[in-house]
Amino acid sequence: MTGAERIRAAVAFETPDQIPVIAQVFGHAATLAGVDLQDYLRDGQLLARCQLAARDRYDLDAVFALMDVGVETEALGSVLRYRPAGYPTVERYAITPNGDGIDQLPLADAATAGRIPELLEATHQLRTALGDEVLVIGCVSGPLTLTAQLMGLEAALYLAIDAPERFAQLLDIAAEFGRQCGCAQLEAGAHTVMLFDPVASPEVVPPQFYRELALPRVRETLAGLRSAGACFTWLHVTGNTQPILLYYQEAGADLANLDFSVDLQQASATLPHICFNGNIKPLAFVEASPAAIAAEATRLVTTFGPRRGFILSPGCEIPLEARPDNIAAMIAAARHPETSAAVATRELG
Amino acid sequence: MTARLESLVQALLDGDQALATTELGRLRQDKVSPHRIVADGIEEAMARLDAKCTVEQFNLLEIMLCGRAITAVIKALYPPGQPPPHTRGTVVLASLEGDIHDLGKNIVKVVLTATGYYVVDCGKDCPLDRLIDTAKAHAALAVGVSGLITTVVPQVLKVRDRLAREGLGAISVLAGGAALKQASAEQLRVDFLAQTAFDGLGYLDQIEAGRR
Numbered sequence: 001m002t003g004a005e006r007i008r009a010a011v012a013f014e015t016p017d018q019i020p021v022i023a024q025v026f027g028h029a030a031t032l033a034g035v036d037l038q039d040y041l042r043d044g045q046l047l048a049r050c051q052l053a054a055r056d057r058y059d060l061d062a063v064f065a066l067m068d069v070g071v072e073t074e075a076l077g078s079v080l081r082y083r084p085a086g087y088p089t090v091e092r093y094a095i096t097p098n099g100d101g102i103d104q105l106p107l108a109d110a111a112t113a114g115r116i117p118e119l120l121e122a123t124h125q126l127r128t129a130l131g132d133e134v135l136v137i138g139c140v141s142g143p144l145t146l147t148a149q150l151m152g153l154e155a156a157l158y159l160a161i162d163a164p165e166r167f168a169q170l171l172d173i174a175a176e177f178g179r180q181c182g183c184a185q186l187e188a189g190a191h192t193v194m195l196f197d198p199v200a201s202p203e204v205v206p207p208q209f210y211r212e213l214a215l216p217r218v219r220e221t222l223a224g225l226r227s228a229g230a231c232f233t234w235l236h237v238t239g240n241t242q243p244i245l246l247y248y249q250e251a252g253a254d255l256a257n258l259d260f261s262v263d264l265q266q267a268s269a270t271l272p273h274i275c276f277n278g279n280i281k282p283l284a285f286v287e288a289s290p291a292a293i294a295a296e297a298t299r300l301v302t303t304f305g306p307r308r309g310f311i312l313s314p315g316c317e318i319p320l321e322a323r324p325d326n327i328a329a330m331i332a333a334a335r336h337p338e339t340s341a342a343v344a345t346r347e348l349g
Numbered sequence: 350m351t352a353r354l355e356s357l358v359q360a361l362l363d364g365d366q367a368l369a370t371t372e373l374g375r376l377r378q379d380k381v382s383p384h385r386i387v388a389d390g391i392e393e394a395m396a397r398l399d400a401k402c403t404v405e406q407f408n409l410l411e412i413m414l415c416g417r418a419i420t421a422v423i424k425a426l427y428p429p430g431q432p433p434p435h436t437r438g439t440v441v442l443a444s445l446e447g448d449i450h451d452l453g454k455n456i457v458k459v460v461l462t463a464t465g466y467y468v469v470d471c472g473k474d475c476p477l478d479r480l481i482d483t484a485k486a487h488a489a490l491a492v493g494v495s496g497l498i499t500t501v502v503p504q505v506l507k508v509r510d511r512l513a514r515e516g517l518g519a520i521s522v523l524a525g526g527a528a529l530k531q532a533s534a535e536q537l538r539v540d541f542l543a544q545t546a547f548d549g550l551g552y553l554d555q556i557e558a559g560r561r
Binding site: 089158206 | 364408409410411413414417447449452455498499500502527528531532536
């Protein structure tokens, strides 16, 4: 099986030849290639080259045509500050804290504004280079996250309470723009597009807030991506998402990214028909040893591999400064679990 | 507790700042002292919120709304130039250099301020030197550092040693935030790793009680 076939088999609860593994190597690909992150995030060809190099280095089953969560808000008029060794942050939001500016968002031109053309170029290059052997994965921000990126998290949450209709209007715009961006990525060659929505986390908003405000829009976005050709739908909310996992089926998610703080046994019971990927601590890729990663990865593979709907991965993005030997250790555990288990036992006792 | 104070507590817990401010006005008309309003109103609301917000059931929105209402009440109670009496010690907070996320830190600030601590906020993207200097200048009880991204970990590792080198080894170091919570207090070389703002408050209350 190819890496792409393995992942697709797991998502369909079929039996892959070995446990698929998704290493969320985003900006770390720039670190690995010795490239300035600021250049990586603004140059589609460079991003594709770095992702291909990371794919070769780690034998990845999937690569990411993904820049950062600032892409969409920048295209909609926010001004970003690029930083030497980190992801850009919003310096000036497109919308004021009380919601002024919603009606002036440049929606008509946004799909071709800012860095989106570079992102699509990266997507196209990766698909051209990898064909259907390795999955090319795009990303869009979920409606709550894009809304927070357009006006600031604090202002967005206050707007939700103080002016719910205005907030709903903004959520609708964010969801529709996310759908458009995702469809453009699929058209450029992405096999699927991950919907990344950290602001939807139960650690940020209560579950009923998610159910009433985010869920209907997430469902619509995922349905739109599926119609546009996504080979499966993928929902990624960070933090302990257990309180909202029961909504994932209704949302139409085929794959659920589960962060390190989620109890996978409990999640497995809540999501009997939904594949999940997870959930090694991202920080462990910086702080732990390859033997420790091998031990944790082997434990996950042994425990959840028999479920079939399981993909080994970190709980979230692999940090920029991760140790490459730790990433290699995770992938080795999926490819050769018995050898990895022996290494972990020998090193850790 | 009087019915009116209970109404204030409920308004604060509901995050209804308009109603909370109205209830405050009524309490002042009834000649209830600011001290009692803080102790039996604001601190009572914080205690109930603390009990409600466990690690499993903690969400930013609820805390933010309550925090906003409390801030409005404190501002009305103590107008500019008449700062509230802080009796429980000084805490210096910062999001360290390289991290510009400060919402979590701001929540901690509200929680600590509302419970009688004096908070000196070094803001976000704060160099370590400034944090240490501020802790020294204010004879802080504790410093609190937050980190949403893993790249701040190397700086967190230096805080305790830097304080000790300045002769400030008695100052407690607290850490919190999404990235830092993946580690342990030992790994980060801090005294306490807070899972939530109230978790941090509980630890501070312990060390503050121990020093009395």
